[in-house]
Amino acid sequence: MLDKADLKTGIDKSDYHARMGVLEKRLESLQLKVKELGIPVIITFDGWSSAGKGTLISKALEPLDPRNFSVHSMEKVTEDQFMRPFLWRYAVKTPPGGRFAIFDKSWNTAAVIGDGAIRGHVEKDMDGICRDILAFEKQLADSGVLILKFFLHISRDEQLKRFKELEKNEDTRWRVTEKDWAQNKDYNKYYNHFDNMLKKTGAGSVKWTVIPSDDKKSAAIRFFEVLVERLTETVSMREKEKNNLATKNTENTQRKAFDDVPDILSGVSLEKDLSEAQYDSLLKQYQKHISNLGFKLYRKRRSVVIVYEGWDAAGKGGNIKRLTEELDPRGYDVRPVAAPSKEELSHHYLWRFWRDMPKDGHIAIFDRSWYGRVMVERVEGLCSEDEWRRAFNEINEMEMHLRRHGVIICKFWMHIDKDEQLRRFQARMEDPMKQYKIGGEDWRNREKWDAYLLAVNEMLAKTSTHCAPWTVVEANSKKFARIKVLERVIKTLEKEL
Amino acid sequence: MLDKADLKTGIDKSDYHARMGVLEKRLESLQLKVKELGIPVIITFDGWSSAGKGTLISKALEPLDPRNFSVHSMEKVTEDQFMRPFLWRYAVKTPPGGRFAIFDKSWNTAAVIGDGAIRGHVEKDMDGICRDILAFEKQLADSGVLILKFFLHISRDEQLKRFKELEKNEDTRWRVTEKDWAQNKDYNKYYNHFDNMLKKTGAGSVKWTVIPSDDKKSAAIRFFEVLVERLTETVSMREKEKNNLATKNTENTQRKAFDDVPDILSGVSLEKDLSEAQYDSLLKQYQKHISNLGFKLYRKRRSVVIVYEGWDAAGKGGNIKRLTEELDPRGYDVRPVAAPSKEELSHHYLWRFWRDMPKDGHIAIFDRSWYGRVMVERVEGLCSEDEWRRAFNEINEMEMHLRRHGVIICKFWMHIDKDEQLRRFQARMEDPMKQYKIGGEDWRNREKWDAYLLAVNEMLAKTSTHCAPWTVVEANSKKFARIKVLERVIKTLEKEL
Numbered sequence: 001m002l003d004k005a006d007l008k009t010g011i012d013k014s015d016y017h018a019r020m021g022v023l024e025k026r027l028e029s030l031q032l033k034v035k036e037l038g039i040p041v042i043i044t045f046d047g048w049s050s051a052g053k054g055t056l057i058s059k060a061l062e063p064l065d066p067r068n069f070s071v072h073s074m075e076k077v078t079e080d081q082f083m084r085p086f087l088w089r090y091a092v093k094t095p096p097g098g099r100f101a102i103f104d105k106s107w108n109t110a111a112v113i114g115d116g117a118i119r120g121h122v123e124k125d126m127d128g129i130c131r132d133i134l135a136f137e138k139q140l141a142d143s144g145v146l147i148l149k150f151f152l153h154i155s156r157d158e159q160l161k162r163f164k165e166l167e168k169n170e171d172t173r174w175r176v177t178e179k180d181w182a183q184n185k186d187y188n189k190y191y192n193h194f195d196n197m198l199k200k201t202g203a204g205s206v207k208w209t210v211i212p213s214d215d216k217k218s219a220a221i222r223f224f225e226v227l228v229e230r231l232t233e234t235v236s237m238r239e240k241e242k243n244n245l246a247t248k249n250t251e252n253t254q255r256k257a258f259d260d261v262p263d264i265l266s267g268v269s270l271e272k273d274l275s276e277a278q279y280d281s282l283l284k285q286y287q288k289h290i291s292n293l294g295f296k297l298y299r300k301r302r303s304v305v306i307v308y309e310g311w312d313a314a315g316k317g318g319n320i321k322r323l324t325e326e327l328d329p330r331g332y333d334v335r336p337v338a339a340p341s342k343e344e345l346s347h348h349y350l351w352r353f354w355r356d357m358p359k360d361g362h363i364a365i366f367d368r369s370w371y372g373r374v375m376v377e378r379v380e381g382l383c384s385e386d387e388w389r390r391a392f393n394e395i396n397e398m399e400m401h402l403r404r405h406g407v408i409i410c411k412f413w414m415h416i417d418k419d420e421q422l423r424r425f426q427a428r429m430e431d432p433m434k435q436y437k438i439g440g441e442d443w444r445n446r447e448k449w450d451a452y453l454l455a456v457n458e459m460l461a462k463t464s465t466h467c468a469p470w471t472v473v474e475a476n477s478k479k480f481a482r483i484k485v486l487e488r489v490i491k492t493l494e495k496e497l
Numbered sequence: 498m499l500d501k502a503d504l505k506t507g508i509d510k511s512d513y514h515a516r517m518g519v520l521e522k523r524l525e526s527l528q529l530k531v532k533e534l535g536i537p538v539i540i541t542f543d544g545w546s547s548a549g550k551g552t553l554i555s556k557a558l559e560p561l562d563p564r565n566f567s568v569h570s571m572e573k574v575t576e577d578q579f580m581r582p583f584l585w586r587y588a589v590k591t592p593p594g595g596r597f598a599i600f601d602k603s604w605n606t607a608a609v610i611g612d613g614a615i616r617g618h619v620e621k622d623m624d625g626i627c628r629d630i631l632a633f634e635k636q637l638a639d640s641g642v643l644i645l646k647f648f649l650h651i652s653r654d655e656q657l658k659r660f661k662e663l664e665k666n667e668d669t670r671w672r673v674t675e676k677d678w679a680q681n682k683d684y685n686k687y688y689n690h691f692d693n694m695l696k697k698t699g700a701g702s703v704k705w706t707v708i709p710s711d712d713k714k715s716a717a718i719r720f721f722e723v724l725v726e727r728l729t730e731t732v733s734m735r736e737k738e739k740n741n742l743a744t745k746n747t748e749n750t751q752r753k754a755f756d757d758v759p760d761i762l763s764g765v766s767l768e769k770d771l772s773e774a775q776y777d778s779l780l781k782q783y784q785k786h787i788s789n790l791g792f793k794l795y796r797k798r799r800s801v802v803i804v805y806e807g808w809d810a811a812g813k814g815g816n817i818k819r820l821t822e823e824l825d826p827r828g829y830d831v832r833p834v835a836a837p838s839k840e841e842l843s844h845h846y847l848w849r850f851w852r853d854m855p856k857d858g859h860i861a862i863f864d865r866s867w868y869g870r871v872m873v874e875r876v877e878g879l880c881s882e883d884e885w886r887r888a889f890n891e892i893n894e895m896e897m898h899l900r901r902h903g904v905i906i907c908k909f910w911m912h913i914d915k916d917e918q919l920r921r922f923q924a925r926m927e928d929p930m931k932q933y934k935i936g937g938e939d940w941r942n943r944e945k946w947d948a949y950l951l952a953v954n955e956m957l958a959k960t961s962t963h964c965a966p967w968t969v970v971e972a973n974s975k976k977f978a979r980i981k982v983l984e985r986v987i988k989t990l991e992k993e994l
Binding site for chain 1: 526529532533551554555558559562563564567568570575576577599601668671789792796814817818821822823825826827830831833838839840862864930933
């Protein structure tokens, strides 16, 4: 790709100012549309050292309202970032609707050039990482994020000239590092790396724009042209969609017939139980065991994600309690997941879960999770059919990325039958200590049992992957369910540690 | 204080189980009350190495629902924490109403024992840090947070015994570090340090509880007793307050006569202006200058907080734009402050601003700020009179703490008169590009001009401190206002760097 970039272009000064003036005005008014339509925009900058990223970022921001953008410096990887799957550092910084997020280094460079920024417990697997990147970009693009990836290209001579210029001045000398000099010295090696990266990561839904940057003025013009063009395109597309949506909105209320979904849950026997004595002895033994595994986890710097989903009153709370009781409290966190806040709704639906992903050595327990997308959001019509259908794959992709970093994933569906649920609801109503646990929503959800059943069956079938399988927990007996979860977590950890 | 702790206490095993059973039951039901009443609870643990913090924390959590608490491990200071004022790492983790936050090391130990965890650009000043701590605790307590500080005390012999026990086993050997051994070796020195710390930081609104911990069982009992007692007290107090509030609520609508507030703003001359030519040349010169200061800031690892407050349409946006235009975009962040979200409302009102405090080397620009407490929240009755009156001092205390870390603070009140505001509102209505900037709220605020004037005058008088003075910016002329802000920021940075 780089060989096609013409580094010899130049531009006349007065021509530059005239064209730049027009482009800046356009960008200034486009940002209002972006805000109004709630479009999240990501702009990333990669390229050679001293290719002029800083200058270009500053130029791009000039027409923008400083309250509408965030600039994220990704050059230095913090400890917090290093201890999580490498897309995490980007995922948590994706912008809400109407805002620009600007990255001075993209996930592409970070991953594919490789600079010690990625640590995998699983053996480093470049093709896999590229797949993760393409999936990440596609997910964002599908959800309506506009992503613009720029690569600033300069020649070896120009780079050398710029380094020497910087070194002349005492105030700028510190900006040329040894790593920079190495890049100039081994220019050809890096050229191949970059070219390879551009090819590998430009094949997906987001293309690269290579900006020939030997001449700073024409680089700026080119950058602005692409930016304005893409924003104009997207704005006009979204305006059309908005209008179509307004007329189409009523069409889709009738749900289409569902796919042929295997009825996994009907085969589950809920008779299983344990005697008090069995339970007590196993509980003690397993809790002791899991506590030791927790320490081992910490020492080996492996992280764990445990997902609890299940019917209302299936006993998630008590189950989590038994799982964590003997764990070192500094090693785990329980995240109760409620309806998303306004801020969370203005982001990609996975954003709020990314924020809670555990760092190496820690356990995160999700009491309800991202699977809400394909259950409550689907059944209640809180997202479109397209969105929840897409989600099965998106979730698998995210979990695959966690897995690639070495995260251990356990997912539990706490299963009870309808009669048992009724018994528990009634018991809650009668117990003053438990009354707070039951509200109108629980009864309303119960009425939609069959719709949920269908959704859960489809979820289990489509998201039970090799790297993150579901375990259906027979939970009519709370004792049995607690022991089964403990057993499964222990087994999984033992296999992995 | 430590000399009063009786380390010889013991307890009979069956007695222990009986008493513990009762206490655990009490705690289990108290947590429901805590949730219902929305009380935020902080429990901190300090003490000797191997005094049994981990065990006690685990014990305390047993009766609690894991979804109601977070445990924060504060032993290791992360880079992110190290680069901010030292109370930051605690402030951002204070719990919302109804939740427990448990810290395995408190701000007291971190500050007063000192372990390299605090970095001050200003010379280390223990008395000052103690004042900050007492102010921090008082602010939280005043806002309704229940804080419980425990210190676990063991004898030198007992500590030695425990270390040896841990070393025997291969799985636990790693837990005894060189630092731990040093503590045992220099037990007397540490004893004095701890004792001193307990005296210095126990004098404020939150007292210490020293738990004699040579005997683990009696330590656990003592801890639970205090915890249950304090929770019971607080719950019953809050229930009473709630009932009183329900009857008293109507009384306070009539605002009391205000203090004698100096009329600072009436003395401000709004005639000041600049010619186009003066403006252009100064703007260019200052922007260049401030850009260099930005780099210097980064190299010297100093951070800056810039606060913009002012009348609607006073020109904050355009002013911020001119201030940041030539700054390296990776070095600053602009935080537009809107009405607090539900989550933010369930925390202390300063919590959301703490989260945005810049790390060393960076600039944070707040477009509206914590001063909302004494302006919009006061005028609109969104907080009680007690609360906004208290806020003047609380804000000064917070800024003093930032200052002690070396944060440079600039605060601007953008001042225009009522006629100018009207002209700008009308211009906005007429310009299709600016119509989005004006809404019903702006007109409603305008009607309350005099109430705001009083509030602003009081704010300027009470929060213009030596370490964080206000600058009133004459903003009828946008040009003049922009140059004045640039000039003031430059002057302040030059003095500090």
